Amino acid sequence: MLRTTDDFYDWDQLIDEQRAHASTSIFVDEQIYALEVERIFNRSWLFLGHATEIPNPGDFVTRRMGDDQVILIRGDDGKPRAFLNQCPHRGSLISKLDNGNCQHFVCSYHGWTFNNAGQLKTTSYDDFYQGKLDFSANGLRAVAQLDSHGELIFATWDADAVSLSDYLGDMKWYLDIYFNRTPGGMEVLAPPQRWIVNTNWKLGALNFGTDNQHLHPTHMGPTALGILGAPINEVVNALGSSYQISLDGGHGCVNTTLPHDDLPYTGLPKELIPLYEQTLSPEQATILRRNVVTVGNVFPYLAWIQVALDTERKGEAIAAGTLRLWQPIGPHQIELTCWYLAEKEAPEAHKQAVLAEGLRTFGMSGMFEEDDLDIWSSIVTAGKGSIASTSTMNFETALNFEPVDDFPGPGRAYFPMLPECEQFNLLKHWKQVMSRR
């Protein structure tokens, strides 16, 4: 059973749809965070990892779902499963590792032993139970549902949750452009970067889903250094002619695409172009062909960015992408978890370039990312004040724009991409989920 707590919040006041304002308290309040764990993280489909992180039977990684520790493991039957990282006997962590491979987990406290499908095989003291212990009820606690979209593995604690496919809805169409675009699919290039940022997880979600007004003020520095892989006038051109996409379920993205085909597949390996065109629909392939930068956020907290980059400024673009989680650790902190990926079919040199360009720009030492993180930390520093937490955040530019109908992909498309439409839609979805008992 999932825990449910009554609440006395005036959700319409916290997210004021008439004014397009949001209370600062939703980014700093301890009780609201506790409700988020219950109503969002314990009920949503949460990203656990990429299939290529656990390629072989017995491979596992340890992760979190909401505030719980979990193990994602591939069983001897080849199926991924996820379990609470907690011994059913007396509650110790089953694994203290980040990754590994095993046939059996042996609990280091009293020796209960589980196979890699989570079943209890022995307690080490089976005789003392005199045959009365129900082994089948004392395995590792499995998530309620686990499923994959392509190689992206998700799970939920909610047995009544809609299917993963329905949960992702139209977001699948966009996810596939960036993470499911060749027959072989993507591979992770390294274990994820993990680091601690003193901010609220929703500030990451809102930024990647999608804050486009910050691009110029926040990121002027690295942009002026000339490390984007497309000429700056073309990037400006693309920013001016692109749409932001708002999807049911609180998902959103931006595909910053050139209005022409003069720089096809900027930063992507030529060898892969036929594979993209055989895997994607013509509309999806057009977005990829014209893309110079894309960001998106899958509700609640899985985000991506892919940018054409040239940090060495040698006139060669590399389109480098990351997937990341705004993994909350309480209301005021996240463990940012960031994977770099490339197509399995890509030449080795391209994979290495994606990794290098990716971490130089987005990641804990990223020349763009460090500026976002500095600002998001400052919002929580300021917002924790008793006066400051009663202020509201302003999304009023969202009020003046309606979806347009000349965008070829699914969802509600807004033009231009700059107003705060999708960000406020994300908050409206947040309110809907949070006010549901």
Place this chain on the structure above:
Amino acid sequence: MPIPKTNISDGEYRAACEFLIYEARLFDQHRYLEWLELISDDIHYELVAPTVQSAADATTAPKTVPLFSENRASLQTRIEQLANPAFTVSESPPSRSRHFVTNIWVERGGQADQLAVFSNLLVYRGRGFDLPPHFFPIVRNDILNQVDGGLQLESRRAESDEHIIGSRSITLLI
């Protein structure tokens, strides 16, 4: 048993120490452009973080997480950003940093004119509002070239001791 012989002269040991201490001072004084003059044109500069893996399972190759993967051109770009407050939000105002270099061990490098230098590094970084400050423990394996006029950094392979880095960013060099 005696400790291994390093076959390094006092002068070589002293030169290696002075190199590391001087470069740390350049970092802490944000004199990055001067540091660029101390590195080789084909420098390989990387920082990785470990992942927590089983000690029992020696067959699995260690999985590490790259945090820096740099050559001279990308270091040049990073330094142009760090050196110019107009190009960085996160270093404007600049962080205070302090590089503490210890446990310096010098051996002969792969080539006769190279020194292999191992050092421990603790970097303090603090910047006003975002408390607490970060103490970043690192071990470095360097190759220094002995060239006319002194030593030059040929490669640096550094590893963090933290597997989850306790800071919002690394906006400095190590």
